[in-house]
Amino acid sequence: MGASAWDYYVPYQEDLGAALEELRQSVFLAGDYYWVRGGDWLPEEGRRPRPSSLDELWADEWTQHSGTHSILDVFHIQREDEEPEICAVQPVTAEEARRSAGTERLTRAHVPAIQGLAGERGHGRCAVLHDDGGTPQEIYFWGLVRRLNRSQLRWHAFLVGTKVGIDSSVTILPGEGRASRTRP
Numbered sequence: 001m002g003a004s005a006w007d008y009y010v011p012y013q014e015d016l017g018a019a020l021e022e023l024r025q026s027v028f029l030a031g032d033y034y035w036v037r038g039g040d041w042l043p044e045e046g047r048r049p050r051p052s053s054l055d056e057l058w059a060d061e062w063t064q065h066s067g068t069h070s071i072l073d074v075f076h077i078q079r080e081d082e083e084p085e086i087c088a089v090q091p092v093t094a095e096e097a098r099r100s101a102g103t104e105r106l107t108r109a110h111v112p113a114i115q116g117l118a119g120e121r122g123h124g125r126c127a128v129l130h131d132d133g134g135t136p137q138e139i140y141f142w143g144l145v146r147r148l149n150r151s152q153l154r155w156h157a158f159l160v161g162t163k164v165g166i167d168s169s170v171t172i173l174p175g176e177g178r179a180s181r182t183r184p
Contacts, residue, residue, distance in 0.1 A: 004034075004069035007142035009108075009129075016077045016126060019139050020089060023071055028054055033068035036060075071141060074124040089124035089141065092117060097127070105130045111140060118143045 008027075013019050027033055037048040037060065051057040057072070058064065067073045078090045094104045096117055101110040106127050118125040124143030131137045 005142070005144055006070050007140065008071055009138050009140055012128060012136040012138050016089075016091060016139065020071075020074070020077055020126070020141065023141060024054070027071050028057070033070035033072050034066070035068070036062045036066045071124070073122075074143065077126070084120055084123045086122040089126050089143070092125060092127040105134050106140075107132070108138075108140075115142060120144070 008023055010019050010023050031050055035050050037046075038050060039047070051060065054072070057068070073087060074089050075087050076089070078085060078088045080091065080093055082090070084090050092100075092106070092114055097104050097106055097110075097114065100117060101113040103110070106114065106129050108129055111127075111129075114125075114127055121144040124141060126139055126141045128136050129138045129140050
């Protein structure tokens with residue numbers, strides 16, 4: 001299956017989840033993502049305008065399958081102690097930083113050393129980058145996205161709170177973003 005790499009730098013803020021959400025909104029509003037329904041490969045009559053909201057974007061079944069090949073394909077920040085999840089961002093741990101870059105205080109100069117930490121497709125990573133004095137300056141988000149298989153598509157639908165037509169065993173409760181059964 002094909003994959004796309006993505007990466008973004010954003011100003012530092014302590015709340016990584018808020019930084020992720022602001023970045024996702026910014027990318028969406030700028031239209032800086034792959035819109036499967038707008039491609040030149042489609043006949044003119046088959047193309048659709050870009051969605052007006054993230055909810056509308058993820059309600060589209062084609063998008064649920066192909067993704068956006070951007071930060072929009074990840075939805076939340078995981079805790080350090082959690083196993084990597086599809087469609088989630090995992091912060092670089094101090095141990096990973098030391099092992100990959102030789103320091104816990106990463107800078108932009110260390111980015112090439114840590115990029116391999118996002119080796120799993122469908123997962124994102126993030127790292128706080130510091131200036132030469134050790135003060136946090138920005139957050140680096142990066143990862144690989146891919147087409148989702150059926151199980152991942154159901155989990156993706158659970159995360160974004162939409163109903164996926166390929167599996168009627170998943171019922172998403174409107175407006176609540178939760179499913180009637182546990183993660184596949």
